[in-house]
Amino acid sequence: MGRWIVLLLIIVPALEIGVLILSGNTIGIWPTILLIILTGLLGAWLAKREGLETIRTAQLQMQNGEVPNSLVIDGICILIGGTVLLTPGFITDTIGFLLLIPYTRGMLKALLQKLFNKLLSNGNLVFVRRK
Numbered sequence: 001m002g003r004w005i006v007l008l009l010i011i012v013p014a015l016e017i018g019v020l021i022l023s024g025n026t027i028g029i030w031p032t033i034l035l036i037i038l039t040g041l042l043g044a045w046l047a048k049r050e051g052l053e054t055i056r057t058a059q060l061q062m063q064n065g066e067v068p069n070s071l072v073i074d075g076i077c078i079l080i081g082g083t084v085l086l087t088p089g090f091i092t093d094t095i096g097f098l099l100l101i102p103y104t105r106g107m108l109k110a111l112l113q114k115l116f117n118k119l120l121s122n123g124n125l126v127f128v129r130r131k
Helices: 002-029 027-061 069-086 090-100 102-122
Strands: none
Touching: 002 027, 002 090, 027 069, 027 090, 069 090, 069 102, 090 102
16 A cells, blocks of 8 residues: 555655646646636635535434434545645646546545445454543
């Protein structure tokens, strides 16, 4: 798992630089910079909106005596999506928007749920619960 993270930390920035250079050559430097700023602002707004909505829903579920299980994964997706949208680049912005938009986040949540279940069953992920 650690090797994959290191590999992503090397490959993603290199790809982002390539896409930014291509975009600058295609549409120009200033439109590229403007797009980066606009996606960052739109992403921050969307992350705030979705995060607050998730918190409100979790509070309602807890008031009704329900455990907000799926909202925890929503919160993780929103946190990661908002974070990657703050990094300049179109690839990370695409990933961020996919994690923030409720419809696409739902599809990614299913994949994450399978991954978490697999890690739990293999013993690679352990939750400690305090009473």
